[in-house]
Amino acid sequence: MxxxxxxxxxxxxxxxxxxxxxxxxxxxxxxxxxxxxxxxxxxxxxxxxxxxxxxxxxxxxxxxxxxxxxxxxxRSFRPLRRRGVTRLSRERWGNGRSVWSADLGDRTLVVDRVEVSAAAPAGPRVARALGLDSPEAPVCVRRRRFVLDGKPVLLAVSYLPAPFTEGTAITEPDTGPGGTYARLAEHGHRPVRFREEIRCRMPTPAETTGLALEPGTPVILICRTAVTETGVAVEFNEMTLDASTYVLEYDFEA
Amino acid sequence: MxxxxxxxxxxxxxxxxxxxxxxxxxxxxxxxxxxxxxxxxxxxxxxxxxxxxxxxxxxxxxxxxxxxxxxxxxRSFRPLRRRGVTRLSRERWGNGRSVWSADLGDRTLVVDRVEVSAAAPAGPRVARALGLDSPEAPVCVRRRRFVLDGKPVLLAVSYLPAPFTEGTAITEPDTGPGGTYARLAEHGHRPVRFREEIRCRMPTPAETTGLALEPGTPVILICRTAVTETGVAVEFNEMTLDASTYVLEYDFEA
DNA sequence: GAGTGGTCTAGACCACGAA
DNA sequence: TCGTGGTCTAGACCACTCG
Structure with a gap:
């Protein structure tokens, strides 16, 4: 009883x-x-x-x-800090102290896997995010996995309209110095404005295996849209982060 | 078998x-x-x-x-959008409107509970975030719970150094038109720069009850530090969000 | 009252890792 | 080999909701 x-x-x-x-x-x-x-x-x-x-x-x-x-x-929590704003514009303003101190800033992320498709149909969701006319519009798709000290921590899938990437290193596994954004800038499509949308939920089985997640670990989803000065969306990037690893940081002014 | x-x-x-x-x-x-x-x-x-x-x-x-x-x-997912940058722009809180009004669609977000302490010891963590000399330094603590259509979705605890809040409506449950930031501005402590740190994890039992969370729902933690033009931290705000309700959005430029 | 999910027992066999 | 956690069975009583 x-x-x-x-x-x-x-x-x-x-x-x-x-x-x-x-x-x-x-x-x-x-x-x-x-x-x-x-x-x-x-x-x-x-x-x-x-x-x-x-x-x-x-x-x-x-x-x-x-x-x-x-x-x-x-379990232990050693956060990896991701600076949403300054990481895309080299500029810092040091006021406002970090709350979660264990700042592993010096550790470098290693790209574990790269998978590039030069042209594939965007699909309705990506087409809408990029402002494309048709879901059939071709986009360059770049899938990457990032590993920190042997443990995968970030899955990223980047979509770029094929007209902006044709004939550039963006369609190669190695995009060269400065990465994708540098190549876009060289061809007159420099992104200047960004929007990041953040969600959080429990992982799917695919995410659990892809990120080698422990049970009880949520994932953070970041959807970034990059836009040029003329208002053209040049990249849509979907990232899946191990929430037990990351702390996101955004600095902005009133 | x-x-x-x-x-x-x-x-x-x-x-x-x-x-x-x-x-x-x-x-x-x-x-x-x-x-x-x-x-x-x-x-x-x-x-x-x-x-x-x-x-x-x-x-x-x-x-x-x-x-x-x-x-x-x-289960269903009906997100509530929280705009991290534009919601704090001066126009929003300068004209007496609630910063929350922009977040709402057809739904109503209201403050459910308010609990204010005019002066309490900061503690080491808050003292560090606010750049105070001592963990004993007095801070004004404002605890609030926000409810969306009857369901609690956000717990917020705001810490402000007591010297900035003494004799203002910030130590009252109702801070008046424009809220806390308007009162700070009136006394020469207008916050102009913000840093938000974002984490995600599974809730504690207290958070599960306080937010009436379903099992399998993570929480989003936002720690915001507000700084004046002269680099003085005037507010440290810890928010706990129901991750099944919220989508965060940050806009910024390169 | 019937059906549902919530809790709990007392067993069992397995795969894995360390000594 | 031995202890560990992982999976599984076949029962049981309870609280809750609904018709």
Whole structure:
């Protein structure tokens, strides 16, 4: 008979709370091992599935990660800072201190995979974002995966209207010094205005494998549209970020 | 006997995949009822816990929500757009209009709860963000909850150095026309530069209750620092957003 | 009252990693 | 080899919603 000991809350919630409180109090540091299923069964006198459910709560919250055959451990959060504005315009204004201090600015992202298609149909969504007349309009598609210290952290798919990329290095895996935007500028299509839209949700199975995500890790979606001085959209970039890795930063003026 | 039918993947994953694929194909529209635990047990010849685990996968992905005693249903996503740059431009808050008005479509976003403390110790984190000398330095703390059509979607905690707020309406629940920034401007502390830092993670239990979140819904954290022309930080604002409600938007130039 | 999802038990076999 | 977490079964009682 399930005796809740004067507490109406489910057992697995109380066990999870107890562990979470201990973690907050510093009893378990990031990387430390947590009590396993067997420990919780013995300590709380519950069945296997109940102990398991308690741990699954912590994993779903992104607080713990299980390693098969080893144990359950406290996850750590070491953010990678992405500066939305200054990264596209070399200019800084140093006021306003960062809240999440662990700034790994010196680490460099390595492109893991590149996949380029010189011309493919835009499709309705991309055509609308780029302001193209037809969903059949050809676009250059560049897919890339970025890896930080061996762990994939960012998937990016960039769409550019084919007329702007034909005969340029943009259709090559290596776009050359300055990257895509430098090539666009050389051909008179320099992007000057940007819009980034940000969403956040739980990952699809494809994203989970592509980013090697732990359970309980959301993804951040950034959709960037780049526009020239004359108001022509030259790039639509869809990025999928491991939310346990990234902190986004935007500086702007009133 | 666990017969995986020539497939190495777990049964619950294959069941979840089947439902997810059907949802993508449009067999289940947002709001539609999905096959329940009993349906899946019968259809796939599995035990209760296995069918349950399959559904829990979809809930953890934010795709489905369970209603006790009723069934499991496809979740819908109706985003609320938050414009990070233009919403803080001077014209917006200079003319007495609420900065939030621009965010709304046909829906209404109202402040649900306000809690103001005229002077409290900043604490190390806030002191650092505001560039205060001491963690004991007094700050005005304003806590607010915003509700959209009856559902809480945003928790905001704003910290302002007490010297800038003493004797102003900022220490009142109602800050008056133009809000906090208008009051700051009137006393010679007009914020002109802003930095917003964005993170995303799974919610804490407090956030889950405070925002009435469904399981499988991440939260977006925005930390905004507002700085005057002379480089003095006058506000540090921590916001917690229901990620299933919000889309953030940032416009900027190269 | 019937059906639903929420919680829980007491077993079982497996794959994995470390000693 | 041994302990770990991953999966799965076959039951059970409960609270909730709806007709």
């Amino acid at each position: 399930p005796d809740h000991g004067g507490d109406r809350r489910p057992k697995y919630q109380r066990i999870a709370d107890e562990l979470r409180t201990a973690m907050d109090a510093g009893a378990f540091a990031p990387g430390d091992r947590l009590p396993g299923e067997n420990d919780l069964m013995a300590a709380h006198g519950v069945a296997r599935m109940t102990a398991r459910q308690a741990l699954s709560v912590l994993r779903a919250e992104g607080l713990a990660e299980a390693r098969k055959g080893v144990g359950v451990f406290v | 666990p017969d995986h039918g020539g497939d190495r993947r777990p049964k619950y994953q294959r069941i979840a995949d089947e439902l997810r694929t059907a949802m993508d194909a449009g067999a289940f529209a947002p709001g539609d009822r999905l096959p329940g635990e009993n349906d899946l047990m019968a259809a796939h010849g599995v035990a209760r816990m296995t069918a349950r685990q399959a559904l829990s996968v979809l809930r953890a992905e934010g795709l489905a929500e369970a209603r006790k005693g009723v069934g499991v249903f496809v």
